[in-house]
Amino acid sequence: MAQTVFAPWDDPNEKPLIQFKNVTKRFGEFIAIDDLTQDIYSKEFFALLGPSGCGKTTMMRILAGFETPTEGQILISGQDMSHVPPNKRAVNMMFQSYALFPHLSVWDNIAFGLKREGKDKDTIAARVEEMLRLTRLDRFAKRKPHQISGGQRQRVALARSLAKAPKLLLLDEPLGALDKKLRQDTQFELMDIQEKTGTTFVIVTHDQEEAMTVASRVAVMDEGKIVQVATPDEIYEAPNSIYVADFIGDVNLIEGRAEARMSPATPRDQIEPTTTPDPEGAPPPPAKPDAPQPNAYGEWLQNTLLFPFLGKRAPNPKELPAPSETKPTPALQSPVKTGGIALHWADGHPPIVVANGDPQLAGAAVTLALRPEKLNIAKNKPDTPNALPGTVIDIGYLGNLSTYHVQLDNGPMVKVQVTNVRRIARRDITWEDAVWVSFSETSGVVLKG
Amino acid sequence: MRRFLLIAVPYLWLVALFLIPFVIVLKISLSDIALARPPYMPQLDLSAGWEGLKSFFAALDFENFVFLTTDDLYWKAYLSSLRIALFSTVITLLVGYPIAYAMARAAPEWRPTLLMLVILPFWTSFLIRVYAWMGILSNEGLLNQFLLWTGIISSPLTILNTNTAVYIGIVYTYLPFMILPIYSALERMDDSLLEAAEDLGCSRLSAFWLVTVPLSKNGIIAGCFLVFIPVIGEFVIPSLLGGSGTLMIGKVLWEEFFSNRDWPVASAVAVILLLILVIPIILFQRNEQKQREANG
Numbered sequence: 001m002a003q004t005v006f007a008p009w010d011d012p013n014e015k016p017l018i019q020f021k022n023v024t025k026r027f028g029e030f031i032a033i034d035d036l037t038q039d040i041y042s043k044e045f046f047a048l049l050g051p052s053g054c055g056k057t058t059m060m061r062i063l064a065g066f067e068t069p070t071e072g073q074i075l076i077s078g079q080d081m082s083h084v085p086p087n088k089r090a091v092n093m094m095f096q097s098y099a100l101f102p103h104l105s106v107w108d109n110i111a112f113g114l115k116r117e118g119k120d121k122d123t124i125a126a127r128v129e130e131m132l133r134l135t136r137l138d139r140f141a142k143r144k145p146h147q148i149s150g151g152q153r154q155r156v157a158l159a160r161s162l163a164k165a166p167k168l169l170l171l172d173e174p175l176g177a178l179d180k181k182l183r184q185d186t187q188f189e190l191m192d193i194q195e196k197t198g199t200t201f202v203i204v205t206h207d208q209e210e211a212m213t214v215a216s217r218v219a220v221m222d223e224g225k226i227v228q229v230a231t232p233d234e235i236y237e238a239p240n241s242i243y244v245a246d247f248i249g250d251v252n253l254i255e256g257r258a259e260a261r262m263s264p265a266t267p268r269d270q271i272e273p274t275t276t277p278d279p280e281g282a283p284p285p286p287a288k289p290d291a292p293q294p295n296a297y298g299e300w301l302q303n304t305l306l307f308p309f310l311g312k313r314a315p316n317p318k319e320l321p322a323p324s325e326t327k328p329t330p331a332l333q334s335p336v337k338t339g340g341i342a343l344h345w346a347d348g349h350p351p352i353v354v355a356n357g358d359p360q361l362a363g364a365a366v367t368l369a370l371r372p373e374k375l376n377i378a379k380n381k382p383d384t385p386n387a388l389p390g391t392v393i394d395i396g397y398l399g400n401l402s403t404y405h406v407q408l409d410n411g412p413m414v415k416v417q418v419t420n421v422r423r424i425a426r427r428d429i430t431w432e433d434a435v436w437v438s439f440s441e442t443s444g445v446v447l448k449g
Numbered sequence: 450m451r452r453f454l455l456i457a458v459p460y461l462w463l464v465a466l467f468l469i470p471f472v473i474v475l476k477i478s479l480s481d482i483a484l485a486r487p488p489y490m491p492q493l494d495l496s497a498g499w500e501g502l503k504s505f506f507a508a509l510d511f512e513n514f515v516f517l518t519t520d521d522l523y524w525k526a527y528l529s530s531l532r533i534a535l536f537s538t539v540i541t542l543l544v545g546y547p548i549a550y551a552m553a554r555a556a557p558e559w560r561p562t563l564l565m566l567v568i569l570p571f572w573t574s575f576l577i578r579v580y581a582w583m584g585i586l587s588n589e590g591l592l593n594q595f596l597l598w599t600g601i602i603s604s605p606l607t608i609l610n611t612n613t614a615v616y617i618g619i620v621y622t623y624l625p626f627m628i629l630p631i632y633s634a635l636e637r638m639d640d641s642l643l644e645a646a647e648d649l650g651c652s653r654l655s656a657f658w659l660v661t662v663p664l665s666k667n668g669i670i671a672g673c674f675l676v677f678i679p680v681i682g683e684f685v686i687p688s689l690l691g692g693s694g695t696l697m698i699g700k701v702l703w704e705e706f707f708s709n710r711d712w713p714v715a716s717a718v719a720v721i722l723l724l725i726l727v728i729p730i731i732l733f734q735r736n737e738q739k740q741r742e743a744n745g
């Protein structure tokens with residue numbers, strides 16, 4: 001089966017399910033939503049991210065029909081929603097405050113919407129049981145909301161909004177109160193529900209990892225505006241502004257002035273030779289003599305029958321490279337890419353080479369956004385186009401990862417994230433060490449300003 | 450010791466202000482009427498010693514309670530009081546709920562003012578306010594004058610000295626007792642619950658029945674008891690606004706006590722009234738208890 005990428009937003013023939021058309025919402029003088037235009041497509045998992053008070057809940061409430069836009073229009077399935085009351089919209093919302101009915105049991109809370117549809121008793125009971133199982137609340141069905149924990153309440157709210165299987169589901173921070181494991185399980189349940197029922201989800205979350213995991217697209221909001229809408233990887237790898245880069249994940253921001261780069265790039269001989277042995281640079285070791293080798297028949301079988309599927313048999317069995325604490329430095333194999341810009345970031349340092357920078361920015365003040373995990377740290381100067389000297393100020397140990405805070409000489413503080421391949425006791429870089437922070441010429445993003 | 454004192458205070462209160470008066474009334478109800486001062490026999494004379502005590506208890510009997518069953522005036526008065534209390538509670542609820550609802554829905558900055566307006570009548574004497582109603586409801590009163598002036602009626606309506614006037618007086622007097630508990634229940638209610646109900650397919654009206662009313666249930670119950678319990682024993686309103694046809698036990702009690710000066714019979718009436726009230730009072734306490742548990 002051909003796996004097509006789900007990207008209705010790139011398809012001009014696709015009709016959006018939800019259309020915000022120049023929607024503005026004012027509370028008195030305060031502008032909560034500022035001239036917002038956005039399409040959301042059917043079967044999307046649309047995540048809203050943004051700092052507290054940026055208007056996420058307000059956007060949801062407008063969709064659900066609890067707030068009317070001061071200006072502009074909302075369309076659902078092409079139909080103008082201005083005069084459609086909340087109970088006539090095929091939309092269910094999970095409230096940030098849960099809004100559970102305190103006088104009803106968990107069971108009755110979940111059944112509430114179904115009963116309003118006038119379904120028969122057995123159908124309702126079956127559906128409620130299903131929801132209880134899904135949210136692992138079976139044991140609490142008879143309790144009242146004030147008799148269960150905060151996380152359980154959140155799950156009741158989720159179950160209640162899911163029960164009616166609406167066309168559009170609005171979840172306002174649905175998993176915030178759950179522990180990590182339950183949260184991940186529920187995320188996958190949600191994605192599963194989404195896949196099975198084709199429900200469109202709009203979800204507000206403060207957890208970027210969650211947005212990255214579940215969302216088909218992520219919208220980053222700031223003060224009533226959507227700053228960027230893109231797929232999770234695009235938002236992460238190619239943020240369109242310093243705001244987005246800073247908001248999503250950890251980032252190092254290095255300010256400077258851009259200069260168009262002359263091709264070819266910085267001559268090789270400017271870079272000092274390194275003394276670190278490079279595991280990948282060494283010639284591959286010969287095949288172990290005791291490794292199993294095919295006989296003539298096997299050879300024939302491979303070359304005639306399996307060849308079209310598997311390709312030529314590798315003469316030597318593959319060997320994994322020796323574990324290393326630093327990431328492999330690809331610089332030696334490929335020559336430094338040409339083009340892009342050079343970033344003058346501090347006096348007395350060679351400029352940073354950014355091959356993917358927009359040459360149009362030449363002469364402008366720019367900021368280079370670098371993800372901590374894309375940086376390497378080493379005691380000796382590595383043979384890469386970008387190597388910046390600095391001193392280790394702090395080391396944060398996160399179990400699987402370590403974060404080094406490095407004060408660059410004459411420059412800003414940067415964070416370098418390294419996977420802890422070795423036991424912590426064998427770490428060779430410690431506090432106050434003079435180190436080199438290096439990165440490839442394409443691992444950063446140059447942003448205006 | 451301190452804990453013991455803390456617990457003792459409410460009990461002392463109860464003993465001093467409820468139990469002792471009750472025992473005195475009970476004792477009088479078991480005595481006989483006498484032309485004396487105080488107007489009943491026997492008197493407890495501790496100086497006579499043990500013999501005196503024995504003859505004192507020997508003189509007590511249930512004669513007055515038996516008398517209450519022989520004259521149907523009394524049980525009719527009890528029944529009539531219960532009926533009037535029940536109807537006026539229902540009317541007060543029907544009038545009070547919308548007022549409480551409107552207050553709870555009003556803009557937050559208005560609520561203290563509205564609350565103040567509800568409580569304001571308490572600042573003048575209850576008696577004066579009932580007299581004012583006599584002025585309003587009488588044949589030449591403000592209401593009749595107004596209705597005659599507008600031409601709705603051609604001859605004055607007789608309202609004063611009927612049961613209608615009694616209902617008007619009771620509803621007017623006890624309305625705040627209904628409004629306040631309902632208001633406090635409604636005000637606590639989270640608006641997002643109504644939004645959630647609408648979101649799940651309720652119309653405004655069904656959201657009201659399925660969410661607002663159940664959530665104000667405790668306020669409704671509290672308000673109803675706060676009206677029902679005192680209205681059963683009410684005597685000022687039926688005496689001033691009611692007519693000869695208005696039969697209420699409070700009025701009977703008053704007449705036995707002050708007109709007939711039959712303290713023992715009046716006390717017997719009071720003891721039975723109290724026994725009748727014990728049931729709703731216990732139910733009321735239960736409701737309060739449940740509410741506290743639900744909130745806690």
Ligand SMILES: Nc1ncnc2c1ncn2[C@@H]1O[C@H](COP(=O)(O)OP(=O)(O)OP(=O)(O)O)[C@@H](O)[C@H]1O
Pocket residue numbers: 027030032050051052053054055056057058059096
């Ligand atoms: N009814 C209202 N009256 C006045 N201001 C309001 C009202 N509702 C929301 N606001 C304001 O609008 C802004 C956006 O609120 P909103 O609830 O949408 O924020 P949010 O993005 O959901 O924040 P959070 O992440 O904290 O939930 C806030 O500054 C808030 O104070």
Ligand SMILES: [Mg+2]
Pocket residue numbers: 056057058096172
């Ligand atoms: Mg919110």
